[in-house]
Amino acid sequence: MSKLAPATITRWVVSGPPTLFMLLFFLAPSLIMVLASFRYPGAFGGLAPVFGGGRPGEDTGLTLENYQFFFSDLLYTEIFLKSLLIALISTLACILMAYPLALLIARSPKRHRDLMVLLVILPFASNFLIRVYALMILLGPQQALASTINGVLAAFGCAPVSLLFSTFAVVVGMVYVHLPFMVLPLYTNLEKHDPTLLDAAQDLGASAWSRFWRVTFPLSLPGIFSGSALVFIPVLGMFAIPDLLGGTRDILIGNLIKDQFLGTRDWPFGSMLSIMLTVVVLALAGLAARLGQRKRDGGN
């Protein structure tokens, strides 16, 4: 038997508990879900047994039916595409709003920065659902915002619009909830920039515009990428916001999956959707990594 070095033992003692936790509560459920996506639903929800007889009317064993059904109806692909589009729009809107904010914080005097960061994450101190309900009130048809907009529209002879229960409201909600996840990584990145680089750029003839696009922006790309991942992926799976703020047509993947488990009680189909979502996200992440790599190689 080979002797274990003390360093090796320490490493395992320290990393053991979190590894065990992740194996038990992340890897195991994921594998259960993969398995579930190949099974039949039970007659009263849940899963039908793989081996042996089920209840009357239940199919048993393993099947590809769930996957076949997904591709047989374009409706699901459409919901996937719409979810991707909303996630994309929300992410871009987050970048546009978070960038100036993060830059402002990063260029503020050091003693003010902590307070400003605290203000950015302050919404986390109140319950997420309550904040979404607050948005419902704000966007409601009787409120000042909607009245003003519809008043202006009426002046131009246009029909009134509903702010609430629309794709617009869904995007507003998504951006509002996820904005801090974009601000924080961007700020962390921008704060580390060496201010001498901007002096050097200016010294070498760069205008304020060039200094931003040729120095600050390219150096902040890693921050934009991590912020985008932190916004895009949760938005893609989010169901509460489309549920509360969206209209009947604003069903996203998240709602679809939730309905399979809580409404229709078709666990295998829900598991399949969930796995498809994971596959799409991983494929996009892989693509982004590949593009980033190529850009770096192209530079050489």
Next chain:
Amino acid sequence: MALLEIRNVVRRFASFTAVDGVSLSIEVGEFFTLLGPSGCGKTTLLRMIAGFDAPDEGDLLLDGQSLRGIPPEQRPIHTVFQSYALFPHLTVAENVAFPLRMAKVVPDEIRRRVQEALASVHLLEKQKHLPHELSGGQKQRVALARGLVNRPRLLLLDEPLGALDAKLREDMQMELINLQKTVGVTFIFVTHSQAEALALSHRIAVMNQGRVEQLDEPSRLYGFPRNRFVADFIGKINMLDATVTAVAADRLLLEVAGVGAVSAPLKAGVQSGQTGVFAVRPEQVQLLAEHADAPAAANEVRGRILDFLYIGDVTTYLVQLSDGTRLEALLPNSAPGRAKFFEAGDPVILRWSAEVGVFLHE
């Protein structure tokens, strides 16, 4: 007309005056150095020339035109920063191309001039590397190429050799001198290292507390320091309290503490009865064994070796005089393996001629 004229420039910060009435003229093609300890105002002056700061009083003129209100990006002046400030996301070639891009030079011309600039600093083979893949000396050369590529009227160098190790620094000094000769761009070099300043410059302005203490060629600065600060800051020097006893036709007669009567070179404006210091460089002081047979010199004093410091090429001896005054003298170790000529405690004679040393009035 001078290339850059600094006219009575004053810059104050909240509680202190960083630059206090500096006037300088810098000529075309010159390698000019601002030398001084940290906090002497040399960097503030450099930032005002670059345009990152503005004088509270006075003016800076480039080719006779005031630079007031002209932002850094519009001045034909580039800076080599102490930290090099290379753009980490751009390759060496892209870094060097940056000022040309900003000046909207056509791509073919950019490519040609980048190659030329990289060739002049021997970095052609590194052009596709990113800055983090380069050594300190290579980064330094990229920063130089980037600063010179579009032929500024003036290149400012802010302690550019500070981050390099000693051997590399010497090599870079040689390269800097050659590069400046070849490209013919006027350099303003800022440093706190007197050795660097002496080795590189055509002229040096020694700064202290926001003022120029002395502006001269390196050899004159070293040989004829105008005051105590300059004498002390540039090189090693022995300083002994002295009083002028007489002003003769060809020399000064001093009464020097611990030594006695000393003949020193004449200096304009010195009068009998003035007090100050007599300053003499260690290498100008001859060190002899007590019974050595040597021609007598004008100035002579006896002492004992207190200590010595072996540096390699020379050994510095610290000699104590009978009243406790200490003087340094040095001897080259030209014989192979020679580390020292004297031991601590040896009685010695110190001699120097009447042509060396300088009296500095208080």
